[in-house]
Amino acid sequence: MEILKSQRESAQKAWDDFSDAGKARVLVGAATCGRAAGALDVMEEFKKELSAAGLSDKVEVVETACIGLCYAEPLVEIRAAGIPPVLYSNVHPKDVSELVKSHIMAGKAVVGKAEAVMVESPYEGIVPFKKHPMMELQKRIVLRNCGVINPSSFEHYLARGGYKGLERAFSMTPEDVIEEMKKSGLRGRGGAGFPTGMKWGFARASKSDEKYIICNADEGDPGAFMDRSVLEGDPHSVIEGLMIAGYAIGAQHAYIYVRSEYPLAIERLRTAIKQAEEAGLLKRKLENGFEFEIKIKKGSGAFVCGEETSLMASIEGVRAMPRPKPPFPANSGLFKKPTNINNVETLAAVSSIMRDGAESYAALGSEKSKGTKTFSLAGKIVRTGLIEVELGIKLGDIINKIGGGCPDGKKFKAVQTGGPSGGCLTSQHFDLPVDYENLGAVGSIVGSGGMVVMNEDSCMVEVAKYFVNFTENESCGKCVPCRMGTQHVHMILEKITSGKGELEDIERLKKIAFTMKQSSLCGLGQTAPNPILTTLRYFEDEYMAHIKEKRCPALVCPGLVTFRVDAEKCTGCTLCERACPTGAISGGPKKPHVIDGEKCISCGACFQTCKFGAISRE
C-alpha cells in the first residue's frame, strides 16, 4: 500500500535500532502478569540505578509485554555491548543494583538470576532462549511479537512484517481471501473451533448495505489469559486481522468487545487503533475503496458475554442473554445486520496467515486441526505461563516438557482443559495429541486454551464443584436447564463434599447433566456439566470414596478430614491455637496442643499455619 511505503522505511530504522543487541537497553516485561509480579517497581528501580550511575541517557529502559514465562516474572532482558543479551527472571528491585553493576557496567552476566541467553549458543552455562525448556517445543505464530516488540510501537509491528497480510489480502479479491483462509485450515480459537474461512463465507454471502465484524475479547475462563497477552503484547496483529476479515466479508464497522477487567489491554488497543488511524489505515477510504472503523466496547464482567449472541446484545446496550439461532449472526447479527465474530487469537493468526500464505500454516498441526494454538498453563505446574504449540502435540509434552510437571515432587493428578466448559484429563491421556478431535473424544475440549493443572492435593469432586459454582453464578438465568440444572448439581456436589452424598446422587448428577447438555439454550449451559462428567468418568473412585467411605482422598473437603496434632513434633508455638476460628485447639505455650474434634470444623487453618509439620490430616 502506498500509504505504508514511506512509513515502512522509518519503521525498519526504528526496529533495527531497537533490536541491536549490542546497544545497552533494559527491556522489562510489563504486561499485566509482569506488573502483578512487580515489574513496574523493578522498572523504576532500573531507572533510579541507571541515573545514579549516570547512565540514564545511555541505557534505555523499555516496557515490553509478556513473553510467556509467567512463573519467572518479573522478567528483564538486559542488553549491553560486549556481552550477549540475557533474560533475567524473578527480578526483585533489590536485585537491580547488582544487575546494573555487573551486566551493564562490568559486562558480566549474573548467572544466578539468568533464565536464558538471547543468542543461539550457551553463554556462561546459561541456556539459549530457544533451547529453554519452556520454549523449545513452542511454535510462535500468534505470539510472534509478544514480549519481543514494544507493544505501543506501530513501527515495531510494521517492521516485523506488520500489515503485509493486509496488503496481500488487498491484492486478492475478497472471495480469494476467504478461499485462502479455508485452505489454511484455521479454526475459531475462541472455543468452538468452527472453520474461520467458512464462517467468513457465510457473512460474505449475506446481502446487506452494512455489515459488522466483531473481535471477541471477552476472555472469561478461569485460568485463561491468551487473549489478554496478545492484546497487551501485539495489538496491531488483531487490528490487522480485523481489517482482513472486514475486507473479506465486506464489513465497514468493527467492534472489539473486551472485558473491562483488562485495562492495560484496552489502553494498548486504544493506542494501536489511534496509530492505525493516524497511519491512514482506518476511518478513511483506502486506494481500493475499502473504508473501515474500529470501536472498542468494554464488557462488564458477565461470562455469558463471551457467547456471541449475548455479546451482540451487550454491544446493543440491552441485557446480555443468548438469543436463539437461527437467525445466525452471519444473516442477522449486531443491530440485525450480517455480522462475523472472531476471537482475538483467530484474528492474530489471520494476519500472519495472510502474510505468509495458507500453505505454511496448513503444514502445521494435525490432520483436521491445522496450525498452532496458544495455551495458558496454570495451577500446580512448575512453569506457569503462556505457550503456543502446534496442534497435535502430546498432552504429556505440554505438561511435563514445557510445563515441567508438578512442583515440590507432588504427583500429577489432572489437567482441566477448556475452562468451565471443558473437562479434566489424567496422566492416561499424556500420549493424546492435543487437538479439537482428540480432546472432544475424551470428553473435554480445546476451548479457548486454558489448562489448569492439579496435583494429588486436589480433590476432583471439589474441582467439579468449583467449576459448577462458576457456571451457576455466570448462568444468565434465561433457560431452565442451565439456571436450575447448575443449582441442583452444585447442591448435590456440596452434599457429596460434605459427606452427605448418597449413591443415587451419581445418577442424579448424570440425569441433570444430560438435560443440561441436551436442552440448554447456549454453549454455557450445554457444556457446563463437562467438568462433572469428565471427573465422574476418570475419577469415579474419588466420588465413591466421598459417598461410601465418607472420605476425601485428597484430604481437602472440610468435614471429611480430621486434623491431629503430633505431640512429638509440636513445639507449642501457639500459632495454630491462634489461627483456629472455633477455639478447638488448646495447649498453651511450649506445650503440645490438642484439637477438640467436637469443636473442629476441619477448615484446615491449623494445618496451613503450622511451621513444624506437626499437624496431620487423615
Next chain:
Amino acid sequence: MSTFKLTIDGKVVEAQPGMTVLQAAKSAGIFIPSLCAHDELSPYGACRLCVVEIDGVRGTPTSCTTPAAEGMVVRTNTDQLQLQRRRTIELMMSGHPSPCFSCDSRADCEVEKSQPTRAGHATRCGTCSNRPGCELREVAMGNFTRDIGLPLIYDESKVERNDPFIDKDYNLCILCGRCFRVCEKVHGKPAISIANRGKKAKISSEFEKAWSAEECKFCGACVDECPTGALTDRWGKWFGKPDKISETICAICPKHCRVAVKIKDGRIVSAKSVSLKREDALCALGRFGIPQIMNSRSRLLRAQMRKEGELVPVSGPEIIKRFIEICRSAEGKILVTEHTGGFYESRKGIRALADRFGAKLVKLSNDSDGLDEETKREIAEGKFEAAFIVGSYLDESLASKIPHLIIADFMKTPEQESAELVIPFSIFGETAGTFASSGGEKIMSAAAVASRSDQRPLSGFLSEVCRECGVDVKAFDFKLEGLPAGFKDPAEDKRNMPERFLGHFLADFVPDLEMLGLRASPHKKAAKMADFDAGFEILEKRSVAPNFHEVTVKAPDMAKFVQPGQFAILMANADSERSPFTIIDWDAEAGWVKFILEEVGRSSAEIGALKKGDRLAVVSGPLGTPVNLDAFAKGSKALLLGGCYGIGAIYPIARALSERGVEVTCAIEASSAYMLYFKDELKSVSKKLVVRTRDGSEGEKGGCRDVLKESGKDYDSIVAIGCVFMMKQCAQAAPKDAKHALCALNPIMVDGTGMCGACRVSVGGETKFACVDGPFFPLLDVDFAELGKRRTAYKLLEIEAMPRHIGGKCHS
C-alpha cells in the same frame, strides 16, 4: 410469497412464510408443549419444552425459535424428546413451589377446596390464586411423573406489593420472559426486564425500583400473559377462571377504548385489552379500575324517594311519576346537568327534558371540577326550584339549597341525603348504548353483564319520562364530539389518567390509584380510621414458615386463666373482623400469650402485617372449652396430629399431656419441608415426633392420614388439628372403634361466646356451637362436609376484602 410444505411427524403440513416450526405444527393440529412461546411475541426459547428433532439439524432445536422451511422433516414426539421435556419440566418445577404435584391427595383436596386458600404467599398450588388458570400446571400435568426427583428450591422471596394493582410473587416465576416481551410488544420500550443473573435472576424494573416510579403504564398486559401467577391482579386474582369474556367500551375517559371484560357469576371481575396492539393498550383504570368500580361497595343499588322526610326505597313507576311532577311544578326553574362522557342516548334524553321544561342545561365533563361558579351562585341564591343532577357534582351545602333535588348516580354519595329522588343507573359494561369514537363516529357498546337491583340504563329511564311528557327524543339528535382538543391519552402516560368519573373521585373506589398520585375525595379521607393506640402490645413476632407467624402478645389478665386447647379472638384494628386463633403458649407471671397465625385472608393478613411493638386492637379470651386432660390416663399413649396451624395448636396439648405422664407422639404434616415449623418445640414436649410431607421432601411421603392408617390402633387417644380436609382425612383413616379421638374445629366465628350461632357445627347429628361447646369434638362424629360448606359462606366478601389496603399501606 406462497405457502410451502414440510413434514411433521410424518404428516405433510402446509405452512405460511414466516411461521415457526411450532406454529406450523399447531396449525396442523400437532401439539408441542411450550410455555415461553406466544404467537404474538418474539421467539425467546427459554423454557426449552418445545424441542424437536429436525433432519439435518444438530441437536434438538426449540420449535418456537426455528423458522419452518420447505421440505423440513420434523419429529415432535420421540422418546428422547419426551425424556428431555420431562426432565426440563422437573427442573422447572423444582424451582417453583410445586409440592401439590407430588401429593397423593391432590385431586381430593382440590375437590374439597374448589377455591385455593387465599394465603399471603403462594406456597403451593393450594394457596395460589392462579391455580384455576395456571399454564405451567396444565403443561406439567401432561408431561409429569409424580416424583420430580429433585429437592424443591424455595427461596421465600417476599411477595412484592409496593406497586398499585399488581402483586409480584417471584417464587412462582419461571422466567419465561413473556411479561417483558409483551411490555416491549405493547409499548416499544419495555418497562421491565430481567435483573441479576443465574439463580438470582428476577423480573424487575430498572434498579429494582417500584414500577410506579418507572415507565410502567399499568396496562396489565404482563399480568395477563404471566403463565404462572407470579404477576397477579391484586383485586381480581381470587375470583378464579372467568365464565366468559365479553367486549365492551370503557367510558371513564373520552377515548372510549374497547375492553375485554372477564365475567364470573354475572359480575365483571377483571378486564384486559382486546389485543396486544399498541393502539388497544388500556390504562390502569381500564385494566384494573373497571371491575373495582363496578363491584364497589359504594354502588347505588336502590331507587329512593323522600317520604315523610325519610328516603325510602320505591318502585320504578312511582319514581317516574314523582319525577315528572317535580319537573312540571318547577318548570322554568330547573337545573339539569349533562355529562359529556355519558351514553349518547342518555344525553339526548337529558337535552329533550331540559328543552321541555325550560331548564338550564350545564354540560360537564370528567375533568370538570364540579359546577361552574355562576351556576353555583345561582343555586346559592335559590334560583332553582328543582335540579336533576347526573353524577356527583354538588357538595352537601349546595345540595341543601335546592328544594326538589333529583340525583341520578351509580354510586352512593353524601349529597344524596339531601335529595328528594335518588335514581340508580347502570354504567358502561352493564348497559348497551352509543359512545363517540375518537373521531366522533358513533360506536356501539354492548352490555357485558346485567344491571343489579334497581339499577337500570339512564337512557331507558329518560325515554320513559319523555314518553310520559310527550316529548320526542329523536328530535334531539346531535353530532357527537370526538376527542377534546389537547386530550392526553392515559394509556400513553399514567399521569394522564382522569381523576374523576361522573364527578366522583375514582380513588374512592380504586384505592390503589392514590399510589399513582390520584386524589380521593375529602369525605373519604376523613372517614379513615384514626390510629388505634390502645390495645395489646405485640412483644415478639417471627415468621416460622411462609404464611405462618408466631405472635406473642402482652395480655396479663388473659394469661392467668388459659388452659390447653383454648383460643382467643384477635382483631388487628377496631373495625377488623373477629377471628379465632388457638393459644399455643402463655406465661401467667410474665403476662403474655402466644399464637400461631396463618395468613389466609384479610384479617389474618392484617395481623400478619403488624410488627413487634405494634398493637392489636382486640385480644379477647381465653375462649372455648379446654381439652379434657382427665380423659387421657397416665401412662396411656396419645397421638397428636397437626397440619398447617394445627402444628402449633397441638403443642400446648402435647406439653400438658406429657406433664401428666401420658406417652405423647406428635405427628405433623406439611406439603413440603419448607412449610414445616415447630419441630424442635414439639420434640421437647413429646416422646416421638413423626414428620410427613406430601412431596416426600422430609420424612416419609404422605400425611397424618397415613400415620393414623399405619399406627392409629396403637394409641389410646387421638387428637387431630388442621384444615378441614386434613381432619376429614384423619376421620376416615382413624380406627373405626377408636374410643377417644378428638378434633378441634375451626368454623367461622363472630363473638366466640355462643351468642351469634355463626359457628354451628353438626356433631353426631346434633347442632353444637364450636366456640362454647368446642372446639374439641369427637373426630368420628363430625359432619365435615357441612363444616366445609359453611366455611365458604362469605367467599365473595372475603375475596373483596382481600386486596384492600392494610394499616394505611398495602399489606405485605
